[in-house]
Amino acid sequence: MKLTLKIWRQKNRDEKGRFFTYPVENVNPEMSMLECLDVLNESLIERGEEPVAFEHDCREGICGSCGFMINGVAHGPQSATTACQLTMRHFKDGQELTIEPWRAAAFPLIKDLVVDRRALDRIIQAGGYISVSTGNAPDGNNIPVGKDIADRAMDAAACIGCGACVAACPNASAALFTGAKISHLGILPQGKPEQDRRALSMVAQMNTEPFGSCTNIGECTAACPKEIPLEVIATMNRDYRGATCRKRDDLVQVVAPVTGWSSSSKS
Amino acid sequence: MKLDAKIPSGPIEQAWDKARFDMKLVNPANKRKHTVLVIGSGLAGASAAASMGELGYNVRCFCFQDSPRRAHSIAAQGGINAAKNYQNDGDSIYRLFYDTVKGGDFRSREANVYRLAQNSLNIIDQCVAQGVPFAREYGGALTNRSFGGAQVSRTFYARGQTGQQLLLGAYQALERQVQAGTVTMFPRTEMLDLIVIDGQARGIVTRNLVTGELNVHIGDAVVLASGGYGNVYYLSTNAKGSNVTASWRAHKRGALFANPCFTQIHPTCIPVSGDYQSKLTLMSESLRNDGRIWVPKQKGDKRRPDQIPADERDYYLERRYPSFGNLVPRDVASRNAKHVCDEGRGVGETGLGVYLDFSDAIQRLGEHVIRERYGNLFDMYQRITDEDPYKVPMRIYPAIHYTMGGLWVDYYLQSTIPGLFVAGEANFSDHGANRLGASALMQGLSDGYFIIPYTVGNYIATSKLDKVDDSHPAVQQVVSEVQQGITSLLSIKGKRTVDSFHRELGKIMWDECGMSRTAQGLEKAIGQIRQLREEFWQNVTVPGSGDDLNQSLEKAGRVADFLELGELMCIDARDRNESCGGHFREESQTADGEAQRDDENYSYVAAWGYTGPDSAPALSKEPLEFKYVYRSQRSYK
Numbered sequence: 004m005k006l007t008l009k010i011w012r013q014k015n016r017d018e019k020g021r022f023f024t025y026p027v028e029n030v031n032p033e034m035s036m037l038e039c040l041d042v043l044n045e046s047l048i049e050r051g052e053e054p055v056a057f058e059h060d061c062r063e064g065i066c067g068s069c070g071f072m073i074n075g076v077a078h079g080p081q082s083a084t085t086a087c088q089l090t091m092r093h094f095k096d097g098q099e100l101t102i103e104p105w106r107a108a109a110f111p112l113i114k115d116l117v118v119d120r121r122a123l124d125r126i127i128q129a130g131g132y133i134s135v136s137t138g139n140a141p142d143g144n145n146i147p148v149g150k151d152i153a154d155r156a157m158d159a160a161a162c163i164g165c166g167a168c169v170a171a172c173p174n175a176s177a178a179l180f181t182g183a184k185i186s187h188l189g190i191l192p193q194g195k196p197e198q199d200r201r202a203l204s205m206v207a208q209m210n211t212e213p214f215g216s217c218t219n220i221g222e223c224t225a226a227c228p229k230e231i232p233l234e235v236i237a238t239m240n241r242d243y244r245g246a247t248c249r250k251r252d253d254l255v256q257v258v259a260p261v262t263g264w265s266s267s268s269k270s
Numbered sequence: 271m272k273l274d275a276k277i278p279s280g281p282i283e284q285a286w287d288k289a290r291f292d293m294k295l296v297n298p299a300n301k302r303k304h305t306v307l308v309i310g311s312g313l314a315g316a317s318a319a320a321s322m323g324e325l326g327y328n329v330r331c332f333c334f335q336d337s338p339r340r341a342h343s344i345a346a347q348g349g350i351n352a353a354k355n356y357q358n359d360g361d362s363i364y365r366l367f368y369d370t371v372k373g374g375d376f377r378s379r380e381a382n383v384y385r386l387a388q389n390s391l392n393i394i395d396q397c398v399a400q401g402v403p404f405a406r407e408y409g410g411a412l413t414n415r416s417f418g419g420a421q422v423s424r425t426f427y428a429r430g431q432t433g434q435q436l437l438l439g440a441y442q443a444l445e446r447q448v449q450a451g452t453v454t455m456f457p458r459t460e461m462l463d464l465i466v467i468d469g470q471a472r473g474i475v476t477r478n479l480v481t482g483e484l485n486v487h488i489g490d491a492v493v494l495a496s497g498g499y500g501n502v503y504y505l506s507t508n509a510k511g512s513n514v515t516a517s518w519r520a521h522k523r524g525a526l527f528a529n530p531c532f533t534q535i536h537p538t539c540i541p542v543s544g545d546y547q548s549k550l551t552l553m554s555e556s557l558r559n560d561g562r563i564w565v566p567k568q569k570g571d572k573r574r575p576d577q578i579p580a581d582e583r584d585y586y587l588e589r590r591y592p593s594f595g596n597l598v599p600r601d602v603a604s605r606n607a608k609h610v611c612d613e614g615r616g617v618g619e620t621g622l623g624v625y626l627d628f629s630d631a632i633q634r635l636g637e638h639v640i641r642e643r644y645g646n647l648f649d650m651y652q653r654i655t656d657e658d659p660y661k662v663p664m665r666i667y668p669a670i671h672y673t674m675g676g677l678w679v680d681y682y683l684q685s686t687i688p689g690l691f692v693a694g695e696a697n698f699s700d701h702g703a704n705r706l707g708a709s710a711l712m713q714g715l716s717d718g719y720f721i722i723p724y725t726v727g728n729y730i731a732t733s734k735l736d737k738v739d740d741s742h743p744a745v746q747q748v749v750s751e752v753q754q755g756i757t758s759l760l761s762i763k764g765k766r767t768v769d770s771f772h773r774e775l776g777k778i779m780w781d782e783c784g785m786s787r788t789a790q791g792l793e794k795a796i797g798q799i800r801q802l803r804e805e806f807w808q809n810v811t812v813p814g815s816g817d818d819l820n821q822s823l824e825k826a827g828r829v830a831d832f833l834e835l836g837e838l839m840c841i842d843a844r845d846r847n848e849s850c851g852g853h854f855r856e857e858s859q860t861a862d863g864e865a866q867r868d869d870e871n872y873s874y875v876a877a878w879g880y881t882g883p884d885s886a887p888a889l890s891k892e893p894l895e896f897k898y899v900y901r902s903q904r905s906y907k
Contacts, residue, residue, distance in 0.1 A: 014818070015818060031543075031544050031546060033543045033544060033655075033656075034544070034546055035548075037548065038546050038547070038548050041546065041548055041769070042546055045767055045769060045770075047813075048767045048811060048813055048822065049765075049767060049811075051811075051813065052813065053813045053814045053822075054813070054821065054822060056819055056821055058336065059510055060335060060340055060342070060509040060510055060511045061340075061342060061344065061345045061509040061510075062509070062510060062548060062549045062551075063345055063549075063551050063552075063650075064650075065344055065345050065431065065434055066335075066340045066341075066342070066344050066345065066509060067337075067339065067340060068335060068336065068340050081653075084653060088650075088653055088654065090653070090654065090656070092656060113480055113819055114818065114819045117819060119336070120336060120337065121336070121337070121457065123337070124337050124338075124339075124445060124448075124455075124457075127441070127442060127445045128445040128446070128448050128449040129449065131442055131445065132400070132401075132442035132443060132445060132446040133399065133400050133401045133442070134446065135396070135399040135400055135443075136321075136324040137317070137320070137321040137324060137396060137443075137719045137720070137723070138392075138396075139399075140392070140395040140396045140398065140399035140400075141395065141399065142395055143354070143394045143395045143397075143398040143404075143412055144356065144411050144412055146398075147406075147409065147410025147411060148406050148410050149406065149408070149409075149410050150406045150407065150408045150410070152406075153403050153404070153405065153406040154403075156401070156403040157403040157428060157429060157435075160403050160428075160435060160438065161431065161434075163434075164337065164339055187401065187403070188401050191401050191403065193398065193399055193400070193401050194401050256449070258449075264458070264478060264480035264481050265478070265481050265483065266478050266481070266483050266485045
């Protein structure tokens, strides 16, 4: 099949970007979206042009590296599927695909389709963990965890941190991402002691980053390749409100967002 | 070179206790004065960096991905072994140790494997405490599943995403230390060389993948946890970015590379469908519990599978291995699939595939049972192939999955360069010639959480470490060599893309150094690789510059290293004229075509030293002794 790819090209954050149109022939319906870009890139390199930069690693839908908007939809038209597992048979011969990076103030562009998602790491740093240093764990079976609890925790823990939720949200909110981690850890008995501080700190960091607010639209969960349910946002809100009322914990630390990459600008 | 594994004396059960007691400690107040550089943020790297941060060391952790959470450990599906004996089915540390040594076909180091089995208990506890949502029984206890190569049920799992959950546990522990200020994380940063001063590993040179800057990081110890080298085959189940560069450049600075030819080929992957293919997707080993593997009896039978009557099908694993049937270990299953395809009986358009058929199981148990057990895998298969495995048999074929070889390390996980430690898949020590399922996660975390933090401390406490800074001539020398390497890649401006070289190398490796190997084929491959390498340095084209994000340049550097490693793998495979585990030499097989080990001549670790670009590598041997596990020929008949 033949496709026309309209791809956003931008050298770096400071230079202006624009769409370039590339016809791609010999598209095999079995190919993945990323393999289709590989084919295009090989031909660009052979012509002496720079290939389209895009993020990818595992190519089996679990590392969370890949992702871009395809015709305005994060990861493309197939539900519960990352761009790397999206096969070309879902498109029609002769179709035009518009491919552009995640667009969010909190995800500054690096090049072409590659964006900086370190804001998500900083939200985890703020409290997305259980404070148990190596060596001080009790036996794994000491605390029974009901199957329903473990299953719900796993549903939330399946998040791959790709950022599709942010890209899909008209407000560019990170509520689904943050809520998923707060839910995963807060549901489990091991995560209970830190539940308040975790919610306060992670929400505070999320608010420090230039993400928008959640207005319960639900585009995030529709775009999520791992189908993280919208209820994780409700759980986050409940934990946050509870923690705010209880006032057990006022040790909330946030860090300033870093957007530079130069090693000399690092502390 | 004489290799001293430094295995503690005395009974194996007490070796690790003894070693820990004999180790020198670093005063808690002094730990923050010592910098440890950790390369890689997978299970081994993240757990090591987090644990050393907790202890108070000043840790710098590097990964080439945009976040430490992307490391390829995340893709592991099946599970992690631990000798908890929660099922009361007779498991013990000793049994896990025994199974692992036997599964590795007696080419691993007993003392290391014993310690691995001991640590397996602590790993599960640690991960549960971190909030890893392992599968549970209704009553709340941890549950287990069975895996290949063992007769007890000792595999812990989190759906089909065990690696993801364990890695996120380690990643979260790491991010906690980043917040605490003990660990500084350097994402999108690739290690390009090792700095060795006065015989000690004292730092690394990295490239900032966004700005192209080269930076020097000086430390008191370097921990390489940069994963395996399966991508030398181009097509593998590894992530696209997985590479050998950190290990290989350390090798060129003096670290010996052990058993490079020991690679694992996983029998159940989705077959290649075309030239554009960029990677292979694994289907979990657990499918072989209910799926039956077959090919048509007749060569070139092009009928649809449902039109081939039962008596014209060859269930070759059940036929050849009546007692293990479809559940033979990975190396045996892979070799047999290749064998029937070589005979012209493979299925699918390319003829490189065999059926994994669930129709009998569906008939016996009902579709709902199969859906419950394997639903997510069936969905993934359907997503990729557009075929419904509930109705049509899956097509599978073996693919490169894991590399047992790696940098040589002693019992303390220290390489032949003092101060350079190697953890996880990047080292060679625990899996011998074949890794059992659910053991990779165990090893990565054992190394990172429970070994590296002690042994690195011991090294720091017992070594004389002079002050070094960026202006040291040895540092400047390495930086300028790295810069030169980058400049020359960019200035060749030839006609062929990096990927085209990589694909060609992969094909040579797969054909001659894959599932079955011969002296003649390996000889041929060595010549072809040399030629290809020569062409690469004359005719590769790398567009763009070195001053920004340039994915072609990143790939070019990695492929240049694979082109050197590939030759060493073939040399090692040629040198080892026996079959063991995943290494099958056609010259060394039993009368009925099974792998024939040669303990008399090859019961050693082959550790290769780099001697220069055009000279033969130097072989050092570490003899392997088996005092606890009786050496036998593996049989699954």
